[in-house]
Amino acid sequence: MKPTELLSIIIPFHNEQEVIKECQQRISEAVKTIDMQVEMLYVNDGSKDKTLAILIELMQQDERIKIIDLSRNFGKEIAMTAGLDEAKGDAVVVIDADLQDPPELIVEMIKAWHEGFDVVYAKRIERKGENFFKKFTAHLFYKLINKISDHEIPENVGDFRLMSRQAVDALNQVRERKRFMKGLFSWIGFPQTAIEYSRDPRLAGETNWNYKELIKFAIEGISSFTQEPLRLATYAGFITALGAFGLGLFYIIKTLLFGEAIQGFPTLITVILFFSGVQLLSIGILGEYIGHMFIESKQRPLYFIKKTYTVKLDD
Ligand code: UDP
Ligand code: MG
Numbered sequence: 001m002k003p004t005e006l007l008s009i010i011i012p013f014h015n016e017q018e019v020i021k022e023c024q025q026r027i028s029e030a031v032k033t034i035d036m037q038v039e040m041l042y043v044n045d046g047s048k049d050k051t052l053a054i055l056i057e058l059m060q061q062d063e064r065i066k067i068i069d070l071s072r073n074f075g076k077e078i079a080m081t082a083g084l085d086e087a088k089g090d091a092v093v094v095i096d097a098d099l100q101d102p103p104e105l106i107v108e109m110i111k112a113w114h115e116g117f118d119v120v121y122a123k124r125i126e127r128k129g130e131n132f133f134k135k136f137t138a139h140l141f142y143k144l145i146n147k148i149s150d151h152e153i154p155e156n157v158g159d160f161r162l163m164s165r166q167a168v169d170a171l172n173q174v175r176e177r178k179r180f181m182k183g184l185f186s187w188i189g190f191p192q193t194a195i196e197y198s199r200d201p202r203l204a205g206e207t208n209w210n211y212k213e214l215i216k217f218a219i220e221g222i223s224s225f226t227q228e229p230l231r232l233a234t235y236a237g238f239i240t241a242l243g244a245f246g247l248g249l250f251y252i253i254k255t256l257l258f259g260e261a262i263q264g265f266p267t268l269i270t271v272i273l274f275f276s277g278v279q280l281l282s283i284g285i286l287g288e289y290i291g292h293m294f295i296e297s298k299q300r301p302l303y304f305i306k307k308t309y310t311v312k313l314d315d
Helices: 020-031 051-061 076-086 105-114 132-148 165-173 181-187 211-225 228-258 265-297
Strands: 006-013 037-044 065-070 091-094 119-127 157-164 192-199 305-310
Touching (some): 006 020, 020 105, 051 305, 065 076, 076 091, 076 165, 105 157, 105 192, 132 211
Antiparallel strands (some): 119 157
16 A cells, blocks of 8 residues: 655755765665655756756656755755755655765654654754854854853754654745754754764865855854844943943043042053944944845745756646
């Protein structure tokens, strides 16, 4: 008897020509034992190499594959969203192309899903092949965002996860242009659980990330999930004003008592520069939030699909 439940596997691809074939092999192998129908949604996120050609070649050998070719590079978050929009599965898995996350975990994820969890995410217990500094900065980032945000964003969790139909439908209703997925996954709620594993180094090719990207990612994450920095600017303003008042009072009294003319150009310039810095920082923080409003208010579509490829006739 044919299984009735459908599992969708979404993979975003951006210049991944070296890893596609191995990726497909590992995924096919991993889902063999699963008693579900499978659809594979491969999103080509504006790759400049042979990614699309290789994907089409694979699709001709495996009718479970459907390719969504985006009109340009939109970034991983949007590419995943395009996949989630198209996915028809009762359960949907999102996984990276570079096999840093073992597809073999999908079996366990499905078990947890059958137990009633709507979101099953994979939690890394160690990161092979990543340097100390990256690990350390990542740790700091999670400490910070969890301290100031209302929604717990679990540390050492990537985007690799399984979601129930209900969770996917919920997530698909969130049409923010700036998509901090880790935050959104947590924001939608529903029963969630983790499966632990150790993360492998990238199979081949280069990570698409660099530190500039990471900093941008951190700022976006924080500014789309909490207003705390705005409040911080207010507090800082309040405290410095109070301090300045106290200092003023101190000088008045000092002059009255000792009649001493106030010198101190160095103090003056330091204080002026310091507060100019604070002001610029606060304006910058404001700018971050206004930027968000600007992007969201334009109401642009999240992405455009150039073409979808499938060997099956759509019914
Ligand atoms: N990716 C994408 N669009 C991009 C950048 C990356 O679709 O603009 C995909 C990439 O092909 C891979 C996944 O997102 O499948 C994760 O990318 P990467 O391994 O570079 O990120 P990291 O593992 O370092 O977070
Ligand atoms: Mg990776």
